[in-house]
Amino acid sequence: MHTVFVRSVWLFLSLIFANQPAQADTYPNKPIRWIVPWPPGGGADVLARLLAAKVSEGLGQQIIIDNRGGAAGNIGAQVAAQAAPDGYTMVFAYSGTHSINPYLYKKMPFKESDFAPVIFLTSVPQVLVVNQSVPVKSVNELISLAKSKPGSLTYASSGNGAINHLTGELFSSMAGIQLLHVPYKGGGPASVALMSGEVDMIFGEPATIVQQVKSGKLKAIAVTSAKRSLGMPDLPTIGESGVPGYEVTSWNGLLVPAKTPPEIIARLNAEFNKVLAMPDMRQRLIERGFEPVGGEPERFARHIQAELAKWGPVVRKTGISID
Numbered sequence: 001m002h003t004v005f006v007r008s009v010w011l012f013l014s015l016i017f018a019n020q021p022a023q024a025d026t027y028p029n030k031p032i033r034w035i036v037p038w039p040p041g042g043g044a045d046v047l048a049r050l051l052a053a054k055v056s057e058g059l060g061q062q063i064i065i066d067n068r069g070g071a072a073g074n075i076g077a078q079v080a081a082q083a084a085p086d087g088y089t090m091v092f093a094y095s096g097t098h099s100i101n102p103y104l105y106k107k108m109p110f111k112e113s114d115f116a117p118v119i120f121l122t123s124v125p126q127v128l129v130v131n132q133s134v135p136v137k138s139v140n141e142l143i144s145l146a147k148s149k150p151g152s153l154t155y156a157s158s159g160n161g162a163i164n165h166l167t168g169e170l171f172s173s174m175a176g177i178q179l180l181h182v183p184y185k186g187g188g189p190a191s192v193a194l195m196s197g198e199v200d201m202i203f204g205e206p207a208t209i210v211q212q213v214k215s216g217k218l219k220a221i222a223v224t225s226a227k228r229s230l231g232m233p234d235l236p237t238i239g240e241s242g243v244p245g246y247e248v249t250s251w252n253g254l255l256v257p258a259k260t261p262p263e264i265i266a267r268l269n270a271e272f273n274k275v276l277a278m279p280d281m282r283q284r285l286i287e288r289g290f291e292p293v294g295g296e297p298e299r300f301a302r303h304i305q306a307e308l309a310k311w312g313p314v315v316r317k318t319g320i321s322i323d
Contacts, residue, residue: 027263027267028059028061028087029061030061030088031062032059032061032062032064032087032089033064033083033089034052034063034064034091035068035077035079035080036065037068037075037076037077037091037097038069038076038158038186038187039067039185041187041188041189041191042158042208043124043187043205043290044092044094044252046207046288047092047121047122047207047252047285047288048065048092050281050284050288051121051272051281052065054278055271055275058271058274063090071105071109072097072105072158073094073096073101074097074105074110075109077091078110080115080255080257081111081114081115081258083257084257085116085257085259085260086260086264087260087261087265087267089256089257090118090255091255092254093115093117093253093254093304095163095250095252095311096161098112098255098308099307099308099311100161100162100163101161102308103315104161104320104321105161106323112304112308114257115258116256116258116259116265117255117298117300117301118253118254118265118269119254119269119273119296119297120251120299120300120303121253121272121276121290121293121294122285122290122291122292122293123249123250123251123290123291124206124249124251124252124291125206125223125225125229125249125289125291126167126205126206126223126224126225126248126249127203127205127213127229127235128201128202129194129201129202129203129209129213129218129221130200130218130219131194131195131219132217132219133200134153134200136221137219139221139243140242142221143175147176147177150178151179153179154179154182154199155179155180155202156182156183156184156194156199156202157181157182157183157184158185158186158190159183160183161320161322162183163248164190164203164204165183165320166248167224168203169318171203171246174243174245179201187205187208190208191209191212195217206229206231206232206289206290207288207290210231210287222236222238223236224238224246224247225237225247225248226247226249229289230291231286231288231290231291251293251303251307253300253304254268254272254300256268265297269297276293277294
């Protein structure tokens, strides 16, 4: 009886281990969920939908975008952290959620070790944009106006502690002015508020405002990066426009739950790298303010760690904290 039982156990285990390579070889055999931890219409949503359509073709399976907004990306990231590590749940990673929130929130619902990096997708210079009713055309004019009306000019963000909130705080501090921060529940709603005149300005991702700038409904004044944007080369940087040394650049990437099989991570990495390298896709991304990066998972892991080291002191200096 004992011998029969032992043989049965070994047979069962051998079937499991024998089946693992077969499962990897057939991946994916059903649709993949891509969690985007923000509402539709923001920069993350725009980028995910652009890439998902092409990557789906290479994988031979549909990628379904699952918008899970709230808590500056923490809610959607938590859902992904708790998902099965089988390659059928991915999460959009953003500089705010993975390099700022750990210092901002007293209680984080996930740890970075809950995830495995897949790929560094894009670097994203933000754009300082004002409503047409604001009588300025440059950073210097904006600073002068703000100094003449302390605390009366408003700027929108995608939420308390979001990177575009800290971008505004850093700008105010380095320019020696007072701006009034107005948080919204995502980049899309914040851009709508700017369009309607609820707020005066935004440090926004190009994807959410570039069309309104091109149509003349909004005025772009400068970019936040150290160098001029590939998509808006005629637009000066804030650093060269009156605030020397100023620089903020956000980033986007892809993570999966920790313990996802390495061969599945390698497959996803290869497919996304392939799409990022397509000339027509690169052009579409650059036109929307996304600067393609790509590379191996380890490159993305190193970048996350570097950004964690960078933003900790900035958040502590502002004194911002969320329960």
